[in-house]
Amino acid sequence: KLALFYDWLFFNPERDNIMNIExxxxxxxHSMRPHPAITATLLDFLCRIMPNFCKNLAAxxxxxxxxxxxxxxxxxxxxxxSPLFDNPKLDKELRSMIREQFAEFCSPSVDGKVxxxxxxxAGAMILDGNHNSVMNCEGEAQxxxxxxx
Numbered sequence: 001k002l003a004l005f006y007d008w009l010f011f012n013p014e015r016d017n018i019m020n021i022e023x024x025x026x027x028x029x030h031s032m033r034p035h036p037a038i039t040a041t042l043l044d045f046l047c048r049i050m051p052n053f054c055k056n057l058a059a060x061x062x063x064x065x066x067x068x069x070x071x072x073x074x075x076x077x078x079x080x081x082s083p084l085f086d087n088p089k090l091d092k093e094l095r096s097m098i099r100e101q102f103a104e105f106c107s108p109s110v111d112g113k114v115x116x117x118x119x120x121x122a123g124a125m126i127l128d129g130n131h132n133s134v135m136n137c138e139g140e141a142q143x144x145x146x147x148x149x
Contacts, residue, residue: 001041001042001045002049004023004024004027004042005024005042005045005046005049005065007020007021007068008021008024008046008064008065008068009049009053009060009061009064009065010060010061010064011064011065011067011068011071012064012067013067013071018071018072018075018077021068021071021072022072022077024042025072025077025078025084026077027042028042028043028084029078029083029084032083032084032087032089036087036089036090039084039087039090040090040091040094043084043085043090043094043098044094044097046065046101047094047097047098047100047101047102049061049065050062050065050101066104069081069102069105081102081105081106082106082107085098085099085102085105085106085107086106086107
């Protein structure tokens with residue numbers, strides 16, 4: 001887990017590359033549906049690493065992780081962190097820890113309750129940030145030379 005997130009800990013967009021932090025967020029995102037336990041353990045690790053990696057550097061580690069998440073959103077690696085951070089399939093304790101550690105990246109709560117994100121159809125993928133464009137990924141891949149004229 002540390003190998004996957006190590007570049008996040010002191011990430012600086014002026015000297016580091018988005019490609020260094022992209023694999024971890026994509027593993028979490030693409031594991032949500034088929035392997036939710038992987039996403040949950042990685043999110044748990046991310047929450048716990050900030051105060052525990054090095055007590056003297058806790059503020060810098062938190063800043064690095066927050067900077068990583070901001071870059072992920074700015075560079076549109078993911079359109080939103082809501083599917084990860086506000087996922088109703090996560091255990092209640094983990095969701096609470098995520099809201100505590102990453103409040104600025106979580107959806108606002110209504111009357112103390114987090115709104116559940118709108119579920120997508122199985123096999124669907126968000127193409128843009130406003131959930132209006134959805135592509136079905138269930139079918140067979142089709143390449144241009146295989147298309148009918």
